[in-house]
Amino acid sequence: MTYVVIVTEALLYVCLGIVSGVMFLYIMPKVKTPSIVIRQSSLVLCTAGILIFSFAPVLNTLITFTADLGFWTAFKSVMLTFTVGQAWLFTAIIALLLMGLIHFNDLASDRFLATIGFILVILLIASYAKAGHAASLAPIKGFWFHYLHLLAVMLWGGTAVVAAFRSQSTQRWLPFLHWYTPFAVGAFILLLLAGLGTMFIDIADPLDGSIKQGLIQYKQGLASNYGQALLIKNILVIPLVIFAAFNSLFVKHQLRHGKSIDPLKWLRAEAVIIVVIFAVTAFMGQQKPPHEMASLIELNGPSPLFSALFPNPIAPGMTLTFDWTTVSVLFLILGLILISLTAITLLKKASKNMALLLSFAAAISWYFTVMTSIHS
Known part of the structure; x- marks a missing residue:
């Protein structure tokens, strides 16, 4: 069931990103946006996907408790007393309202109604953040960090995905880049800062939550599935920034000069790259954060990927350290060469x-830089 939840979580990210991107572009003046074409039925299906795919964690929790409590008792308990159930009920109401708004109206030509749709999307993102790890550990601070991180990701990434695959022409591309470039920079800064805040809450000792403890747990957490996914996600941000800078600055310069x-x-x-990061994030969201690594390894074992690459026996309570080796330095240099070739x-x-292949190869090389530097 865990793998089903991971797949549905990835699809949820894609659906939420598409709906966020479309609504964001709809509220902008047409003269400043690409000419995007997306069927109302497709947009309704994406919204329905948010409703359906967000139910997977609820279903997983229901299956866990049904064996002991029976279906109806477990259903009432999960839906009414668990945060994951309450958040999904809110998601269901908002998603149904949004589906009706999209189905019965032409939002592409009505900015007022599109604004209402955009507000509903903002509420959907908030509902998802409420059911996340960070909000469960730090209800106020954790929620806001995760919410702002998701908001920046969905608006920046979702807009990029929609503009990339649903634009019919590049006729208004320069006016689009004129506002989208500074927005993307601001969104990246926001997602970086909010992401760091979310990360330190997710992986640090819940009774501490400090940056120092977060850095310690980041290192120790590499032995867990969560830590491995977090490392891969962080590394993938580097090629994403390279492509984003190219699409925002270089393309804008080329178009401006004809x-x-x-x-x-x-x-x-x-x-x-954005969709790949969505998939990694979906996997990470369904793994246990490495608060207590000793008990986590004892109960669930280490990450299979970490086990395959770590040369020493893995035991609960072991301490991981970083130490540069000849191999790790070579991987670092190789990654720098590959990302330079990408540029x-x-x-x-x-x-x-080829640019994508080189960028992913650079990311893999940097992943091995980290993994070949770890010792116990």
Whole structure:
């Protein structure tokens, strides 16, 4: 069931990103947005996907308690007293309202109704954040950190995905980049700061939650599935920033000077990285945060990926340390070379697929930089 929840969580991120991106573009003046075309039925289905896929964690909890309490008692308990159930009920109400608003109205041509739809999307993001790890550990601070992180990700990433795959032309691309570029920079700063706040709450000792404890637990948590996913997600941000800078700054410069470039091709490459990060985040969201690594390893065992790469026996309570080795330095240099080749490929406007391949290869190389530096 865990793997089903992970898949549905990834699909939930995609659906929420698409709906967020569409609504955000709908509330902007048409002269400043790409000409996007998306069927009302498709948008309704994406909203329905938010409703359906967000139920998977609730169903997982129901299955756990049904064996002891019976279905009806477990259902009432989970839906009315558990945060995950209460958050889903709120999500269901908002999603149904949004589905009705989309189905019965042409939001693409009515900015007022689109604004109402955008507000409903904001509430959906808030509902998702309320049911997250951070909010359960620190109800106020954890909720706001996670909410702001998600909001920035969905509006920046969702807009990029929608503009990349649903734009019919690049006719209004320069006016779009004029406001989207500073927005993307602001969103990135917000998601970085809020993401760090969320991370320190998720992985640090709940009774501490300090930056120092967070850094210690980040290192120790690499032996867990959560820690491995967090490391991969953090590394993937680097190629994402490279592509985002290219699409915002270089493409804007090329268009402003009348040079030939296909912005859709390169934005789609950026969107691919965003979707991969969505998938990694979905996996991470269904893993236990590494608060108490000794008990976590004792009960669930270490991460299979960590076990495959770590040379020493893994025992509860072991202390991980970082120490540069010849191999780790070589992987670091290789990653720098590969990301430099990625930038050159982008600037030369060569192959999109090659740029993506090089960027993922750089990310893999940096992952091995970290893993070959760990010792116990």
